[in-house]
Amino acid sequence: MRRVCLLLAFAAGACRIPNSDHCVHRDVQSDAWCAENSPARPYCSPCVAEGHGCVEDPPDPDACPAYEPDTTSGSTGGGSTGGSTG
Numbered sequence: 001m002r003r004v005c006l007l008l009a010f011a012a013g014a015c016r017i018p019n020s021d022h023c024v025h026r027d028v029q030s031d032a033w034c035a036e037n038s039p040a041r042p043y044c045s046p047c048v049a050e051g052h053g054c055v056e057d058p059p060d061p062d063a064c065p066a067y068e069p070d071t072t073s074g075s076t077g078g079g080s081t082g083g084s085t086g
Contacts, residue, residue, distance in 0.1 A: 019049060023044035024046045024053060031044050034052070034053070034055075043057065045059040045064055045067060046059075047063065
């Protein structure tokens with residue numbers, strides 16, 4: 001019973017995906033990993049399972065409070081590296 005309560009408390013407090021192939025498990029800089037491996041989806045959402053967790057737009061903090069943007073100097077999570085489509 002105690003173990004079930006612990007699991008429920010953990011699940012309610014975070015929305016991390018238990019998938020070893022997910023971007024949150026790939027690199028310390030998970031947004032950068034998504035930008036490099038999936039340029040059309042440069043943000044890593046710990047609340048999305050599809051596409052290794054990479055998404056087009058930064059996750060909304062209200063909908064996905066577990067999201068934390070990369071914290072490298074000079075990077076604010078934009079991750080664009082010249083992909084111009086017209």
